[in-house]
Amino acid sequence: MSDGRAVEELVVGVLGGTGPQGRGLAVRLATAGQRILLGSRDAERASEVAGQIAERAAAATGNEASVTGGANADVAGAADLVIVAVPFGGHADLLRELVEPLAGKVVVDCVNPMGFDELGAYVLDVPEGSAAQQAAALLPDSHVVGAFHHLSAVLLEDLSKPTLDGDVLVVGDDRASTDLVQALAGRIPGMRGVYAGRLRNARQVEALTANLVSVNRRYKAHAGVRITDV
Amino acid sequence: MSDGRAVEELVVGVLGGTGPQGRGLAVRLATAGQRILLGSRDAERASEVAGQIAERAAAATGNEASVTGGANADVAGAADLVIVAVPFGGHADLLRELVEPLAGKVVVDCVNPMGFDELGAYVLDVPEGSAAQQAAALLPDSHVVGAFHHLSAVLLEDLSKPTLDGDVLVVGDDRASTDLVQALAGRIPGMRGVYAGRLRNARQVEALTANLVSVNRRYKAHAGVRITDV
Numbered sequence: 001m002s003d004g005r006a007v008e009e010l011v012v013g014v015l016g017g018t019g020p021q022g023r024g025l026a027v028r029l030a031t032a033g034q035r036i037l038l039g040s041r042d043a044e045r046a047s048e049v050a051g052q053i054a055e056r057a058a059a060a061t062g063n064e065a066s067v068t069g070g071a072n073a074d075v076a077g078a079a080d081l082v083i084v085a086v087p088f089g090g091h092a093d094l095l096r097e098l099v100e101p102l103a104g105k106v107v108v109d110c111v112n113p114m115g116f117d118e119l120g121a122y123v124l125d126v127p128e129g130s131a132a133q134q135a136a137a138l139l140p141d142s143h144v145v146g147a148f149h150h151l152s153a154v155l156l157e158d159l160s161k162p163t164l165d166g167d168v169l170v171v172g173d174d175r176a177s178t179d180l181v182q183a184l185a186g187r188i189p190g191m192r193g194v195y196a197g198r199l200r201n202a203r204q205v206e207a208l209t210a211n212l213v214s215v216n217r218r219y220k221a222h223a224g225v226r227i228t229d230v
Numbered sequence: 231m232s233d234g235r236a237v238e239e240l241v242v243g244v245l246g247g248t249g250p251q252g253r254g255l256a257v258r259l260a261t262a263g264q265r266i267l268l269g270s271r272d273a274e275r276a277s278e279v280a281g282q283i284a285e286r287a288a289a290a291t292g293n294e295a296s297v298t299g300g301a302n303a304d305v306a307g308a309a310d311l312v313i314v315a316v317p318f319g320g321h322a323d324l325l326r327e328l329v330e331p332l333a334g335k336v337v338v339d340c341v342n343p344m345g346f347d348e349l350g351a352y353v354l355d356v357p358e359g360s361a362a363q364q365a366a367a368l369l370p371d372s373h374v375v376g377a378f379h380h381l382s383a384v385l386l387e388d389l390s391k392p393t394l395d396g397d398v399l400v401v402g403d404d405r406a407s408t409d410l411v412q413a414l415a416g417r418i419p420g421m422r423g424v425y426a427g428r429l430r431n432a433r434q435v436e437a438l439t440a441n442l443v444s445v446n447r448r449y450k451a452h453a454g455v456r457i458t459d460v
Contacts, residue, residue: 122430152459165458169441197444200352205441207434211399212457214427219460226456227442228395229382230449 005080007183008033013079015039015072015094016086018049021110024156025083025148026050026067030057031159032187035066039075046070060159077101081108081180083148084135088113088124091131095138103141106177108184109202110148111135112209121213123206130203132171145172145181146202147193149209152222163190166224170195171202194227235310237413238263243309245269245302245324246316248279251340254386255313255378256280256297260287261389262417265296269305276300290389307331311338311410313378314365318343318354321361325368333371336407338414339432340378341365342439351443353436360433362401375402375411376432377423379439382452393420396454400425401432424457 012029016022017038030036030053038053040046046069057065076082076098086094088111095102111131113124128134132146147170155164168185170193172178182193196205208225215223242259246252247268260266260283268283270276276299287295306312306328316324318341325332341361343354358364362376377400385394398415400423402408412423426435438455445453 119428119430121427123434155459171441194445195448196441197351198349200349201437201440201444204353204434204437207431208438210431211401211426211435214431215424215457215460218425221459223460224458226458227445228454228456229385229451230445230453 007180007187010080011035011037011078012184013037013039013075013082015075015082015084017069018045019085019087020153020157022083022085023049023053024151024153025085027053027056027159028156028188030054030065030067031060032189033063034187036068037075037079038067038069039072040069041072043069043071043074056159060162073098073101079105081106081184083108083110085110088131092134092138095135099139099141102139105142106180107135107139107142107144108148108181109135109144109146112149112206114210120217121210123210126203129200130206132199132202132206136199143172143174143177144199145170145177146199146205147171147181147185149206150212150225152224155222164188165190165226167192167194167227169205169225169227171197171199171205173199194230237410237417240310241265241267241308242414243267243269243305243312245305245312245314247299248275249315249317250383250387252313252315253279253283254381254383255315257283257286257389258386258418259414260284260295260297261290262419263293264417266298267305267309268297268299269302270299271302273299273301273304286389290392303328303331309335311336311414313338313340315340318361322364322368325365329369329371332369335372336410337365337369337372337374338378338411339365339374339376342379342436344440350447351440353440356433359430360436362429362432362436366429373402373404373407374429375400375407376429376435377401377411377415379436380442380455382454385452394418395420395456397422397424397457399435399455399457401427401429401435403429424460
């Protein structure tokens with residue numbers, strides 16, 4: 001629970017934290033001073049990666065960084081707010097196991113249901129409509145928010161560029177939770193959390209990542225999204 | 231057919247040109263010097279609106295503007311490139327009638343299949359996947375491109391601001407056609423056409439408009455989209 005605490009006081013768990021997206025988010029948030037619990041199926045691997053992230057964040061800022069690794073279930077139980085950054089293939093199975101430790105918490109889903117073939121990326125159909133809605137269906141006692149879909153893992157990890165260029169589209173049905181996640185996004189220099197609608201409109205936010213893959217191929221870029229006039 | 235001609239030489243038809251989106255695109259393109267044929271179910275109404283648009287474009291630029299109105303079918307037959315800006319409700323029926331006049335042409339679909347209820351905007355399911363894919367299915371001899379989904383009609387019509395702030399995401403399967411539509415988008419000052427993938431990834435580009443509706447409500451804005459790092 002966030003319990004009305006300011007976002008910078010929250011311990012943020014990152015499930016799937018040893019993958020590119022999870023690692024990138026963890027190192028950026030740790031660099032911004034956020035305390036991080038890094039989760040993985042393999043607790044030992046999580047500790048190892050957490051140590052590397054803590055070192056990199058400390059080197060970038062000159063301050064100590066708090067990044068600790070553990071098994072996904074332990075991280076889910078200990079964190080105040082939990083980011084789900086696992087591949088879509090393992091999404092439902094993981095969340096089904098974490099209903100209790102995630103109860104009452106803000107759960108931030110940044111999973112993009114995508115496949116790849118010879119024509120590039122395409123969008124996978126999710127029976128619930130989107131990964132975020134699947135999470136909400138599986139976690140009835142959590143506050144599920146969709147966010148952090150469009151951030152290039154490459155750019156997140158590249159601390160030589162202290163500022164990123166992009167908005168985080170935040171979708172969800174609970175105002176306090178979307179406000180909190182917007183504030184969390186805003187802790188990363190150059191980024192901004194923008195409220196972008198209810199959970200029923202999560203699908204296209206997730207799916208837009210397939211278009212960004214095409215943009216990246218065509219322009220040899222690490223594309224992100226900005227919302228104009230806001 | 232564009233016949234390899236430069237985009238500024240093409241006569242652009244706008245079907246549904248008397249609606250807010252069509253009118254806004256028409257006045258911006260006319261202001262940029264594009265010759266426009268404005269289509270409507272009601273040819274007389276189209277002529278009337280075309281006259282107003284021509285006057286406004288001429289007043290904004292000091293140059294004569296070429297904007298002529300007509301029935302949708304006549305416009306479809308006479309234009310070199312055709313923008314479809316009708317409400318989704320009439321989309322399939324209109325295109326079914328225009329298979330022949332649109333054959334061989336680049337058809338730019340900017341239709342957003344959306345509904346509204348007490349919670350705001352939501353996305354309508356389209357059997358073909360998206361409005362653009364529906365157009366491609368109905369117009370097998372045309373080159374269908376999806377584009378111009380995220381431009382605020384209010385900002386398009388407001389010529390007191392000569393420059394707009396936003397990218398036009400262009401999706402399609404034919405490179406020459408997407409290149410042409412990108413060039414057309416780039417004729418509007420401040421806008422840029424960005425290739426954003428194949429037609430199978432059109433759905434989320436169209437659907438993102440529902441999220442922009444939520445952004446507009448929350449921030450009292452006329453939101454658009456920019457792609458970063460491109």
